[in-house]
Amino acid sequence: xxxxxxxxxxxxxxxxxxxxxxxxxxxxxxxxxxxxxxxxxxxxxxxxxxxxxxxxxxxxxxxxxxxxxxxxxxxxxxxxxxxxxxxxxxxxxxxxxxxxxx
Amino acid sequence: xxxxxxxxxxxxxxxxxxxxxxxxxxxxxxxxxxxxxxxxxxxxxxxxxxxxxxxxxxxxxxxxxxxxxxxxxxxxxxxxxxxxxxxxxxxxxxxxxxxxxxxxxxxxxxxxxxxxxxxxxxxxxxxxxxxxxxxxxxxxxxxxxxxxxxxxxxxxxxxxxx
Numbered sequence: 001x002x003x004x005x006x007x008x009x010x011x012x013x014x015x016x017x018x019x020x021x022x023x024x025x026x027x028x029x030x031x032x033x034x035x036x037x038x039x040x041x042x043x044x045x046x047x048x049x050x051x052x053x054x055x056x057x058x059x060x061x062x063x064x065x066x067x068x069x070x071x072x073x074x075x076x077x078x079x080x081x082x083x084x085x086x087x088x089x090x091x092x093x094x095x096x097x098x099x100x101x102x
Numbered sequence: 103x104x105x106x107x108x109x110x111x112x113x114x115x116x117x118x119x120x121x122x123x124x125x126x127x128x129x130x131x132x133x134x135x136x137x138x139x140x141x142x143x144x145x146x147x148x149x150x151x152x153x154x155x156x157x158x159x160x161x162x163x164x165x166x167x168x169x170x171x172x173x174x175x176x177x178x179x180x181x182x183x184x185x186x187x188x189x190x191x192x193x194x195x196x197x198x199x200x201x202x203x204x205x206x207x208x209x210x211x212x213x214x215x216x217x218x219x220x221x222x223x224x225x226x227x228x229x230x231x232x233x234x235x236x237x238x239x240x241x242x243x244x245x246x247x248x249x250x251x252x253x254x255x256x257x258x259x260x261x262x263x264x
Contacts, residue, residue: 006230020215
């Protein structure tokens with residue numbers, strides 16, 4: 001668990017089972033409530049679960065340009081493209097299309 | 103940020119008919135997209151997600167997914183109740199129990215695969231929500247699939263617009 005988690009997830013299970021978190025993390029789920037911290041990728045807004053004692057490099061990384069935690073998918077792109085910039089691009093495109101009557 | 107809205111595919115009046123779970127993603131439990139007919143267009147943010155199944159209990163693996171879309175599904179359009187009754191109505195288009203999910207632009211924005219018997223909840227800290235832009239028809243769809251479970255599923259999301 002983190003001092004400042006960006007999200008909180010719980011799995012409530014009546015049986016011992018396995019869970020697949022984020023498509024790349026297998027996790028043993030015990031009977032009862034299992035708790036996880038999450039972070040939201042600073043580049044794409046994807047939610048990533050943080051298992052206890054997981055190594056930082058196994059769940060993504062820290063972008064040294066925007067200083068935000070990023071998911072493994074964005075880490076592999078090797079470039080900094082903050083999510084706020086993506087939102088602004090999408091909304092600018094909407095404004096331009098609207099000005100053309102589209 | 104104004105107050106939020108709650109949306110469920112469960113017993114909400116006018117929520118349509120719950121769809122069976124298939125081995126591939128075929129529909130969406132819940133969808134929410136920005137509306138071009140509402141003025142002004144608003145950004146929105148999902149900050150709470152709850153999922154589970156309501157069929158006969160059995161040990162099956164069920165995958166849950168929230169994907170980003172650039173066009174939403176078309177039915178069944180639902181009016182989400184606001185958490186604060188003093189708030190106005192939502193400007194986004196929200197759908198429940200759809201047989202389609204629109205056009206996916208980014209899959210697996212949120213993904214978890216769990217036993218059918220398990221339920222799951224995710225709550226975002228302020229500033230870490232799943233955000234959609236103030237762009238027409240952009241938003242999210244909550245979907246489920248399973249190779250073993252063919253019953254219906256339940257989902258609830260809490261979102262806000264700003």
